[in-house]
Amino acid sequence: AQTIHQWPVAEIKAVGSPLSLGCTIKGKSSPNLYWYWQATGGTLQQLFYSITVGQVESVVQLNLSASRPKDDQFILSTEKLLLSHSGFYLCAWSELGGVGEQYFGPGTRLTVL
Amino acid sequence: QQQVRQSPQSLTVWEGETAILNCSYEDSTFNYFPWYQQFPGEGPALLISISSVSDKKEDGRFTIFFNKREKKLSLHITDSQPGDSATYFCAASQQGTGSKLSFGKGAKLTVSP
Numbered sequence: 001a002q003t004i005h006q007w008p009v010a011e012i013k014a015v016g017s018p019l020s021l022g023c024t025i026k027g028k029s030s031p032n033l034y035w036y037w038q039a040t041g042g043t044l045q046q047l048f049y050s051i052t053v054g055q056v057e058s059v060v061q062l063n064l065s066a067s068r069p070k071d072d073q074f075i076l077s078t079e080k081l082l083l084s085h086s087g088f089y090l091c092a093w094s095e096l097g098g099v100g101e102q103y104f105g106p107g108t109r110l111t112v113l
Numbered sequence: 114q115q116q117v118r119q120s121p122q123s124l125t126v127w128e129g130e131t132a133i134l135n136c137s138y139e140d141s142t143f144n145y146f147p148w149y150q151q152f153p154g155e156g157p158a159l160l161i162s163i164s165s166v167s168d169k170k171e172d173g174r175f176t177i178f179f180n181k182r183e184k185k186l187s188l189h190i191t192d193s194q195p196g197d198s199a200t201y202f203c204a205a206s207q208q209g210t211g212s213k214l215s216f217g218k219g220a221k222l223t224v225s226p
Contacts, residue, residue: 043218044216059213100145100207103159104149104156107155107156
């Protein structure tokens with residue numbers, strides 16, 4: 001069975017500080033990977049997606065970047081946090097060439113002060 | 114431009130009643146429609162999905178009705194239980210691309226005992 005793990009569970013960071021969030025997928029080879037952002041009580045906004053190691057496509061610009069250093073790992077980062085970065089960050093995966101179903105991780109709650 | 118619209122934004126039903134959540138979309142190339150259920154503080158979980166070649170998909174107490182001509186679909190939750198209280202997201206994509214899901218703003222369902 002596939003498992004998706006995100007770390008950390010929650011972060012409280014200062015404006016202007018750097019950030020790195022991680023996501024690991026186990027039990028699935030070569031998945032498509034995605035990062036989403038969700039404001040409190042809001043919809044899900046796709047930020048990035050990756051179909052293979054080293055390749056990441058940006059969907060929206062939020063002063064964030066993403067990388068896929070390994071087949072099962074997806075990293076979201078920024079060098080300088082803004083207040084607007086606060087929210088819930090979700091990693092998801094789907095089958096390569098699959099029907100489109102995406103499966104979400106437990107999320108990371110980020111608070112920027 | 115919101116490509117996927119949901120109504121109502123919130124709904125309260127009594128235990129045992131049928132809850133009906135509506136969704137409409139703009140892009141006629143969308144052909145895959147998953148519904149996600151999200152509890153507070155958790156990642157969304159895929160609940161049920163339908164492709165545009167079908168007009169109905171049933172899974173236990175959850176049924177999707179799909180009208181391709183009108184670009185509308187609805188999620189019916191029969192015999193609603195307090196444990197069904199959650200936010201439900203309608204989403205849409207082009208099946209097979211796996212790269213982008215467009216989400217609605219969500220509908221908060223409350224089931225009162």
